Amino acid sequence: xxxxxxxxxxxxxxxxxxxxxxxxxxxxxxxxxxxxxxxxxxxxxxxxxxxxxxxxxxxxxxxxxxxxxxxxxxxxxxxxxxx
Numbered sequence: 001x002x003x004x005x006x007x008x009x010x011x012x013x014x015x016x017x018x019x020x021x022x023x024x025x026x027x028x029x030x031x032x033x034x035x036x037x038x039x040x041x042x043x044x045x046x047x048x049x050x051x052x053x054x055x056x057x058x059x060x061x062x063x064x065x066x067x068x069x070x071x072x073x074x075x076x077x078x079x080x081x082x083x
Contacts, residue, residue, distance in 0.1 A: 001030065001032045001033075001034065002027060002030040002034070003035065003036065004033060004034070004071075006035070006038075006042045006043060008027075009065070010043065010052065012024070012027055013061075013064065013065040014055060033071045035071055043058075043061075043062075
């Protein structure tokens, strides 16, 4: 299990070259990839305030970022599995 920081998640989903090769390797080797629920809020806030530009509409991006990449969103009340 690996939980991604918001910006690492953005870089990974968007295939951004800012994502270091070693980080990509860790993500690809992880059995499960997750993001904190607050990352969804942060991406929405950043996009709404023109701090980031998503390659498509926000709802489409979230669909791709969560479902398309098999990424889990964890809430603070969820119990995270520890490996």
